[in-house]
Structure formats: C-alpha cells, structure tokens
C-alpha cells in the first residue's frame with residue numbers, strides 16, 4: 001500500500017502469520033485478513049447478537065453486526081486521515097466483537113461468573129480464540145491464521161495471568177507497551193460508535209428522552225447548533241442531525257489530538273509507537289464531556305429498570321445453560337462433546353459464547369421448557 005506514514009504497520013514491518021502462506025494475488029495481506037473475517041461464521045452470528053437491546057425487541061436497534069460496521073467506518077476515516085494502515089484498522093474493527101456472548105455485557109458477566117473456577121471468560125480473549133482456534137474454515141490450520149498485528153488489535157485487554165500464556169501476543173500487557181496505532185484507533189472508534197448509537201437507540205426505545213439529554217453538554221451544544229441552523233426541526237431529523245455532529249466532533253478531535261501526540265513524542269517508526277504512551281487519544285477538553293455522556297448512558301439507559309430486567313433474565317439463561325451442560329456434557333452437540341473431552345468447561349463456554357441471542361433462548365427452551373418435551 002502506498003502513501004503510508006513510516007509509523008504505520010505495513011507488510012514490510014509486520015510480524016506476519018503464524019502459519020506461512022503464499023502472498024495473496026491482487027490484494028494486500030491485511031485485505032486478506034479483513035476478507036477472512038467477513039467470511040467467518042462468527043462474523044455472521046453478530047447479526048443476531050445484542051449490543052444493548054435484545055435482538056427481537058425491535059428491528060431498528062443496533063446489533064453487534066451493525067455496530068461493528070459503524071466501528072469499521074469510523075476507523076477507516078481516521079486511519080486514512082492519519083496515513084496509517086486502513087485495511088488493518090478495518091480488519092481489527094470488524095473482528096473486535098467476534099468473541100462476544102449472546103445478550104451483550106450481561107451474557108459476558110454471567111459466563112465469566114460460571115467460568116470463574118475454570119480460568120474465567122474474557123470476551124477479548126474469546127475474540128482472539130475465535131480467530132485462532134474455533135473457526136473451522138481452512139484445510140491447513142485452525143482459525144483464520146491472521147497477521148500478528150490484526151490479532152494484536154483484537155486482543156485489546158488481557159489479564160496478566162492470561163497474557164503470560166499468550167507468547168508474543170501477550171508481551172505488551174506484561175511489559176506495558178502500546179499496540180500499533182491501528183489497534184489503538186479501533187479501540188477508540190468502538191467507543192465513539194457505541195456512545196453515539198446508544199443515544200440514538202436509547203431515544204428510539206423511549207427509555208431516554210431528548211429532555212433528559214439537556215443535561216449532557218456534548219449533546220446539548222450540538223443540538224443548539226442544529227436548532228440555530230434549522231429552527232423548529234424536531235423528531236428523528238433533530239436527533240440524527242445532532243448525533244452526526246457529535247460523531248464528527250469526536251472524530252475530528254481524535255485526528256487532531258493524535259497528530260499532535262505523534263509530533264510531540266517525535267514518533268517516526270512503528271517501534272516508536274510501541275515505546276510511546278498511548279498516542280490515539282481525545283483532547284483534554286473533550287475528555288470530561290465524554291465522561292459525562294458515558295455516565296448519563298450508564299445511569300439512564302444501561303441501568304434503566306427495563307434494561308436491567310432484560311439483562312437479569314439473560315444472565316439466568318446463560319447460567320442455566322452452563323449448569324445443565326456441566327452436569328451432563330452429553331447434552332452438548334457432538335462437535336462440542338469432542339472438544340469437551342479435553343476441557344469440558346471451556347468447551348461449554350465456547351458453545352455458549354458462540355450462540356446468538358435467539359439461539360440461546362431456543363436452546364434454553366429445549367432444555368428447560370417441560371411443555372416441549374419431544
């Protein structure tokens with residue numbers, strides 16, 4: 001790829017793939033990674049996995065699939081503006097949620113609680129496990145055999161105990177160095193995407209209101225600009241015009257501050273990126289305003305009693321499934337029974353983590369609904 005900054009990841013400075021493969025014809029190695037992710041089974045499952053609202057609650061709410069596409073779009077914009085590797089950044093963005101359980105964070109914390117005696121469950125680590133072990137697509141290897149930097153980007157957090165078992169990929173968590181800029185970027189693009197679309201979905205659901213958002217400065221300021229340009233604008237158009245300005249504000253702030261950080265730390269090469277503090281960042285002025293928005297979303301939306309009822313039920317579904325399979329692994333489908341011979345709790349976690357919301361509910365009915373014995 002031409003026109004990349006010297007601190008960008010490129011094929012020449014990449015640490016490559018675990019299993020050697022002939023270079024792809026007609027596309028770059030990182031395009032190939034992105035394409036493998038899009039063709040994976042785990043990627044298609046994102047369509048029916050929850051972000052905040054359970055999938056069947058409404059057709060217009062974000063799912064993990066549409067969320068991942070929005071993250072990829074923001075990531076590509078910023079990557080291009082910074083002259084870093086757009087294909088790599090896009091691949092990381094599209095893969096970042098592959099390991100998510102059904103029912104969003106509720107499912108993740110329930111599965112983590114079930115797995116606590118057996119090494120725990122972290123969705124970032126599960127995303128990596130999905131692309132390294134669980135996808136069964138290729139003749140020559142398990143997983144997708146992605147480039148080192150794509151895998152590095154997918155693993156955005158990791159406990160020291162798990163990092164110690166991950167070899168080269170775990171090193172940065174133990175040495176506390178930074179991943180490539182493309183990985184740093186995908187992480188913050190994730191945040192920009194969900195902060196904004198959760199406002200949108202929250203309003204659409206009626207669980208939060210435009211009136212409540214008066215107290216959130218970053219929303220209110222952009223709304224003021226919309227109303228000044230279009231007096232009397234209301235409803236969906238007012239909401240969308242405000243949210244698109246918030247996204248733009250955050251993206252432009254991120255680009256400007258990151259450029260300043262790169263210059264300030266004299267970053268010239270990829271090694272400099274690893275040694276520097278985190279470079280992809282918002283300005284000090286935007287930070288408190290984003291914190292305020294996040295606090296608002298947590299208190300008014302994620303902890304709304306109707307959301308909590310849904311997540312409470314979701315946790316029960318996950319832990320019921322886990323207990324039933326652990327009590328009798330013969331209830332698992334055959335391919336997971338084979339995995340369970342090596343490590344039963346991990347095979348169960350893999351099976352549950354791979355479920356979509358509706359599959360998990362169906363499986364729960366099959367196992368527990370006594371009216372449906374057949």
Ligand code: MG
Pocket residue numbers: 067096097190
């Ligand atoms: Mg995400």
